[in-house]
Amino acid sequence: MQDLYSQSLADLEQYCTRLAVSTVHAKTLYRRLFKDFDTTPWTTPGLPHGLAEQMPHDMRCTTASIAEESQSRYDGTVKFLVRMEDGSLVESVLMPEKKRITLCLSSQVGCAMACTFCHTGRMGLKRNLTAGEIAAQVVLAQRWIRDHAAWREERGYPGFAAISNIVFMGMGEPLDNIDEVSQALRILSDPMGLNLSLRKISVSTAGHLDGLKILLERFPKVSLALSLHATTERERSQLMPINRRWPIGTILDYLRNFYQQRDDDACLLVQYTVIRGVNDTLDHADRMVELLRGVPVKLNLIPLNEVEPSRFQSPEPESLQRFRDHLNAAGVRVMIRYSKGQDIAAACGQLVVSAEKRRLSPSAEAVTIS
Ligand code: SAH
Numbered sequence: 001m002q003d004l005y006s007q008s009l010a011d012l013e014q015y016c017t018r019l020a021v022s023t024v025h026a027k028t029l030y031r032r033l034f035k036d037f038d039t040t041p042w043t044t045p046g047l048p049h050g051l052a053e054q055m056p057h058d059m060r061c062t063t064a065s066i067a068e069e070s071q072s073r074y075d076g077t078v079k080f081l082v083r084m085e086d087g088s089l090v091e092s093v094l095m096p097e098k099k100r101i102t103l104c105l106s107s108q109v110g111c112a113m114a115c116t117f118c119h120t121g122r123m124g125l126k127r128n129l130t131a132g133e134i135a136a137q138v139v140l141a142q143r144w145i146r147d148h149a150a151w152r153e154e155r156g157y158p159g160f161a162a163i164s165n166i167v168f169m170g171m172g173e174p175l176d177n178i179d180e181v182s183q184a185l186r187i188l189s190d191p192m193g194l195n196l197s198l199r200k201i202s203v204s205t206a207g208h209l210d211g212l213k214i215l216l217e218r219f220p221k222v223s224l225a226l227s228l229h230a231t232t233e234r235e236r237s238q239l240m241p242i243n244r245r246w247p248i249g250t251i252l253d254y255l256r257n258f259y260q261q262r263d264d265d266a267c268l269l270v271q272y273t274v275i276r277g278v279n280d281t282l283d284h285a286d287r288m289v290e291l292l293r294g295v296p297v298k299l300n301l302i303p304l305n306e307v308e309p310s311r312f313q314s315p316e317p318e319s320l321q322r323f324r325d326h327l328n329a330a331g332v333r334v335m336i337r338y339s340k341g342q343d344i345a346a347a348c349g350q351l352v353v354s355a356e357k358r359r360l361s362p363s364a365e366a367v368t369i370s
Helices: 009-018 022-034 049-058 131-147 149-155 174-188 208-218 231-241 248-260 284-291 316-331 355-365
Strands: 064-071 078-083 091-095 101-104 109-110 125-128 167-169 201-205 223-227 268-274 299-305 333-336
Touching: 009 022, 022 109, 022 248, 049 201, 049 299, 078 131, 091 109, 091 131, 109 355, 131 149, 131 174, 149 333, 174 208, 201 268, 223 248, 231 355, 248 284, 268 355, 284 299, 284 316, 284 355, 299 316, 316 333
Parallel strands: 101 167, 167 201, 201 223, 223 268, 268 299, 299 333
Antiparallel strands: 064 078, 078 091, 091 101, 109 125
């Protein structure tokens, strides 16, 4: 049995060819799956008998469900705890802004990167998500929007509202799961389905060079985000163990070259979590300017979300502003980003499925896809 959510349109076309029916039907199936959220698309009227009869024997949709949802009282952010078929739990976060609706997706259950300041990192890696489990997070969130008129109205989208942007900034290191993430990108970007253009999908990495090379070869148009967080190899290796395997200098050399060879205005989103007394001095800012020289960047400064228990603290507001102003004066395009959904622990680095939740969730109310 194959998971329908893991199929690209090309895969379904091949399936149709194997069943000796026209590939045109693959498009119908795809639309039913990803536009109408029909989990039994073979029941669509007008499909050839051979296809309608055989398909349920070969394929079905993985049964991911929303085990729990929490809405921020302040900014309309909604955090979903999504339960996969095997009981694994991940989180996705829906972030409404004026013109766009962004969904933050998880790519793994847990994470192997073990960044010292990140809550998810403490779980370790449980397993990779499949492409279908990644796509299912989008289907669940899009269906949730469709079914929650009050939320839409409150946020200023009275009629239909579609997720417009995807960021792979939830649990996991997407480039450590490159094959499933690649397949998910094919599925999410298909015009017949969810129709999210690759430019509107950001893949964020802690600096996984092997995965990065594969990603950019397969999807040169996808948007990239890099989690920087430090300005020397030594300091970065202390905060982010992955830096010992792929030093930041090597990653940035590779990206400098990648962006220099392009003829569009694409740029790298750099995320820098500002940690009091650790990476927030003006010397850090000066070194960052040098480090990023030659790479077209937009820089987001994210004040650390304190995750207990932790030896790390958020920066003082004045020192954060000084840090930003200093970078700004050096010509860097820089913004301070406060994490959304602070009151529901949906903020960066707080996506962790605690033992407590895992214990509670089997009884939590489930909203299933089907
Ligand atoms: N593994 C990928 C995707 C995760 S994105 C990556 O590292 O890019 C999540 C972002 O939140 C990363 O930039 C991560 O470093 C940052 N983050 C983790 N813990 C945080 C915390 N406690 N406060 C603020 N940002 C944090």
